[in-house]
Amino acid sequence: MEIVIALSSLIAGVAAGWFINSTIAKKRLLKRGSAIIRQAEQEAEAIKKEKILQAKEKFLELKDQHEKAVSQREKKIQETELKTREKEARVNAQLEEVNRKEKELARKLEQIERQTEALERKNQEVEKLRQQQIHQLQVISGLTAEEAKAQLIETLKDEAKSQAAVYIQNTLEEAKMTAAQEARKVVIKTIQRIGTEVAIENAVSVFNIDNEEVKGRIIGREGRNIRALEAATGVEIIVDDTPDAIILSCFDPIRREIARLSLHRLVTDGRIHPARIEEVVAKVTKQIEDEIAEIGKRTVIDLGIHGLHPELVKIVGRMKYRSSYGQNLLQHSREVAYLSAVMAAELGLNPKIAKRAGLLHDIGKVPMEETDLPHALLGMQWAEKYGEKPDVCNAIGAHHDEIEMTSIYSPIIQVCDAISGARPGARRQVMESYLQRLKDLENLAMSYEGVTKAYAIQAGRELRVMVESEKISDARSQELSFELSQRIQNEMTYPGQVKVTVIRETRAVNIAR
Structure with a gap:
């Protein structure tokens, strides 16, 4: 752009010089124009070289970028080809495995078919033998298989029906006639023929002493004797203000008996000290063990x-x-x-x-x-x-x-x-629980409307209920008896059985004057 401007100025100057018609000025202008042209050419050449260098640098930069892009694409293509070859190898291996299994299955199927054919041939042979045997039996008996089967079934049916009918009839008749009677007879005879004494054992035994001085000797100095006796026997010994008595408390009756006998020996002998206590307890324990064995022997001999x-x-x-x-x-x-x-x-x-x-x-x-x-x-x-x-x-x-x-x-x-x-008297009941059970029976009966009185009698084995005839009908009396028996059975705990008797009576009272 500067060159163009300079040339324009030069041309203008030249034109002016021509008009001025001045030779000197023309020459100067020509020199100046030549200098400007040379300068412009030099600048143009420099600019050209600079642009060429820039163009080369840009070309090299674009070439490097292109080569990098091409290299990356080639690398991706190579990776893709590698993965494809791996997949192809796996697919080929799986295909080979499938082909191998198909061949193996075909071979097994062929074996199965051969075995099936052999089994069918054997079945045919067995069936042929069975038919031959049936034919021989038919020839011998003169009956066909169906006829023989039908005849046998009919014979067995008739025989079974006859025997079953006779057996059922005899059983029913015998049961009806003798079942209740025989059952009562067995139970009554058994109870009548057996009568034994029943001993009630407690968890506490009482050891009687002659005087109160013995208590001090049993306790010993600082309680050594009583501690040694309790340790040796496993029984709690209670020495209190109870006159002429020492209490032995233990749930094990054998230990309690050992302690009682040991105390008796120690008091009789008079020597009461820890060493003597251990000796006596050991001897009494051996004695009780021998006595237990003797009791067992006598029992099995008696029976x-x-x-x-x-x-x-x-x-x-x-x-x-x-x-x-x-x-x-x-x-x-x-x-x-x-x-x-x-x-x-x-x-x-x-x-x-x-x-x-x-x-x-x-x-x-x-x-x-x-x-x-x-x-x-x-x-x-x-x-x-x-x-x-x-x-x-x-x-x-x-x-x-x-x-x-x-x-x-x-x-x-x-x-x-x-x-x-x-049986009554066999087992001990606590008085409080016994009375409570009788009271519960009576309260249960009194909870019904129309009941006037209820009595638990025969040690709680029978409940008699008195009802008002105006409020309770005969049919309702039956229902009340059943309801009470069911409630007693479901709600209460009792030994044996409880008989429920509902009494309804109508009284007609008149006075003769």
Whole structure:
């Protein structure tokens, strides 16, 4: 742009010079124009070179960028080709595996087809043999298979119907005639033939002394003697103001008896000190163990039971010092043994097995050590351990329904156990609970409308209810008796059974004057 301006100025000057017609000025202008032209050419050349250099730099920069882009594209193409080749290799491997499995399946299918054909051939051969045998049987019997089958079925049907009808008729008639009578007879005879004394054991024993000085000697200096005696026997010894008596408290009757006998020996001997106490307790313990074994032996001899394991004999002897609901366990077991033998004999069973099971049914109540098992299952385990027969073991384990009854003797033992425990006077009841039960029975009856009076009689085994005839009809009396029996059964706990009698009477009263 500057060059153009300079040239314009020059041309203007030249034109002016021509007009001025001045030679000097023309020459000067020409020189100046030449200088300007040279300068312009130099500047143009410099600008040209600069632009060429810039163009080359831009070209090189664009070339580098293009080469980098091409290199990146080639790298991506190579990675893509590598992944494609890997996928192709995996696909080829899977295809080969599929082809191999197809061949293997085809081979197995072929084997199965061959086996199936062989099995079909064998079935055909078996069927052919069966048809031959049927044909031979038909030739021998002169009947076809269907005719023989129909004839056999008809014969069996007629015979079965005849036998079933006779059996059912005889059974029903016999049951109707003798079931109730025989059941009453068995129970009544069993109860009548058995009568035993019942001993009530307490958790406390009383040791009587002659004078109060003995208490001080038993206590000893600083209580050494009584502490030694309690440690040796495991019994709590209560020395209080009770005159001429020392209380021995323990839930284990055997320990209580050992403590009582030991005290008796110590007081009789007069030498009471810790060493002597330990010696006497050891001797008395040995004496009690021998006595237990002797009691067991006498019991099994009295009952006529033979072959009982010595350990079971000892357990039977230990039952003398145990009680259940206030009922001596040995006496209870003897009762059950007698009852079971009588009932088994009445039913035509072996009374010896029943007597054996009856004696042993509660041996689980005298464990040598603490256990979580119910006494019936523990007794069954001991019986199995010491070689008792399965019938006896099942009767022991099932008499409280812990296991299923599989022996005919099991229900007999269960029933006889209930008879021995439920008879009046067999088991002790606390007076308060007994009176409360009678009161609950009467209150239950009085809660109904129309009831005037209610009496619990026969030790709570019968409830007599007096009702108003105007409010309670005869039909309602029947319903009231049933409702009361159901409520007593569902809401109250009682031994045996309770008879509910509802009395409704109509009175006509007149006075003759």
